Amino acid sequence: MSLRRFVASFPSCLIARLVCCALAGIYAGFALPTSAAPAPQVTVEELTIGASTQGRPVMALRIGDGPIKLVIVGNTHGAPEANTYVLATMLADHFRANPQDVPPAVRLYIVPTINPDGLALGTRFNARGVDLNRNMNTSFDTCPENDWRVTVFGAYGIVSDTGGPYADSEVESRLLRAFLLDAWGAIFLHSAAGNVFPAFCDHAPSIALAQTYAGGAGYRYTRFWEQYVITGGMHDWASSLGIPAIVPELVTGTEPEFEQNLGGVRAVLDAAEALLPVPETRIEGGVPVPALLWRYWQMHGGMERFGAPLAPATVEGGVTRQAFERAMLELHPDQADTPYLVQLAPLGRLHDRPGVTVPHGDCTSPECRTFAETGHTLRGAFAAYWDRGGGLNVFGFPLSEEVMARAADGSIRLQQVFERAIFILDDDGSVRLESLGWAALVRERSLAPSVGYQVR
Ligand SMILES: [Zn+2]
Secondary structure (H helix, E strand, O other), X not given: OOHHHHHHOOOOOHHHHHHHHHHHHHHHHOOOOOOOOOOOOOOEEEEEEEEOOXXXXXXXXXXXXXXXXXXXXXXXXXXXXXXXXXXXXXXXXXXXXXXXXXXXXXXXXXEOOOOHHHHHHOOOOOOOOOOHHHOOOOOOOOOHHHOOOXXXXXXXXXXXXXXXXXXXXXXXXXXXXXXOOOOOEEEEOEEOOOEEEXXXXXXXXXXXXXXXXXXXXXXXXXXXXXXXXOOOOHHHHHHHOOOOEEEEEEOOOOOOOHHHHHHHHHHHHHOHHHHOOOOOOEEEOOEEEOHHHHHHHHHOOHHHHHOOEOOOOEEEOOEEEEEEOOEEEEEOHHHOXXXXXXXXXXXXXXXXXXXXXXXXXXXXXXXXXXXXXXXEEEOHHHHHHHHHHOHHHHHOOEOOOOEEEEOOXXXXXXXXXXXXXXXXXXXXXXXXXXXXXXXXXXXXXXXXXXXXXXXX
16 A cells, blocks of 8 residues: 555544655655566666777776667767767766666667777877778778778868778777677767768668667758768778668767757667667578677688688587687677677687797897787787787787698698687788688587588
8 A cells, every 4th residue: 555545544633644644745755666666777887898099998888788789989080079978978977867768678888989099189080190980891891982991081071091001900990899799789979060871881770770860869861971982980880790880970069969869869769679680690601600700700801811601600508609610709698898709719729839930039129029928929920910810809819939830731831829820821921820610620520420521
């Protein structure tokens, strides 16, 4: 029985009613629920997802527990677009105070700035002078026009070599790449053109997302950024992985335009289940590849780096594994929101490569690095391949020096063993990964003879 009904049940007792009404008033004043079930707990959590070039933390606020990971990224363009940082911070404050505004199916993340160095240094670029919205690997979508390149159109139609030395070269780009691996939708806040546009290549979910956001915010929807073609853009990169992605451009370069954008975000949240489809399993060479393994494979070099999938994925102990020719990819759900959600199995650790260590001079030049963790060095073509391919997160530490040893194909080649890969130098000077995925699959199948000869 509620307090008010309890009071009403004593109509003849005026004093009791007054006392009870006063109590009920106090009760109501504390805004405690009278009979409803307690509201479900919604996770509100601040995460550090990494550090910028100059070591500033890149933060994210998470609100919610649903499967639909929606990420709002502010301030890619640093100081000139600081109002998007203010906006993202205000959105974070709003949803921190009102976590029930995030539907149960959604997990909302707000990154107030992916470019804290640019914000602090007063520039559009990151601390290395790279435009982070021109640095992503957009070369595997179906539109050649927006492929990554070093010479780019920047703000105000200025052409400059600010695309970076190569695609995904910047630590901020790699942070984003890792953090969006399991995203179901992405919103990249910019200013100040006053429109909302989706990915350049036709991607129906991105178009619907842009239209919905524009409608909720009262901004203009446009199919393209009209001034020039954006190369290496985050929205194009995301959509090429199947992640619906849009760019809302605030109208002004000074105001956060909070109410409008809260309207846009709410419109997206209200329709999230219809707008943001489940990440899709893909077929490569006739073999199904689970969505997140496929995204990792694709964004880290695909067929050229890892080769084709050799067999369908298996699940054991919560870890989904799939053998590709040159790597075993593993999905570790307990590593969500870290760069290790998908990782190369540490197969390098299983391989001794007895061979002749190649003599080198002391590791004193800038081209040579020593890793104190394992005591090994990295230099030359292998260092370049390690850096470009994702470095420590992807390949792990070196476990050997450069050796001349026999490779799986029988040839004697220069090699180096890492925790998660073995690098091989080919005759033409190019580097490739040893076929460790193949070897692991053969070993596993030979230990389980009932499976028979299904290795393909
Ligand atoms: Zn911008």
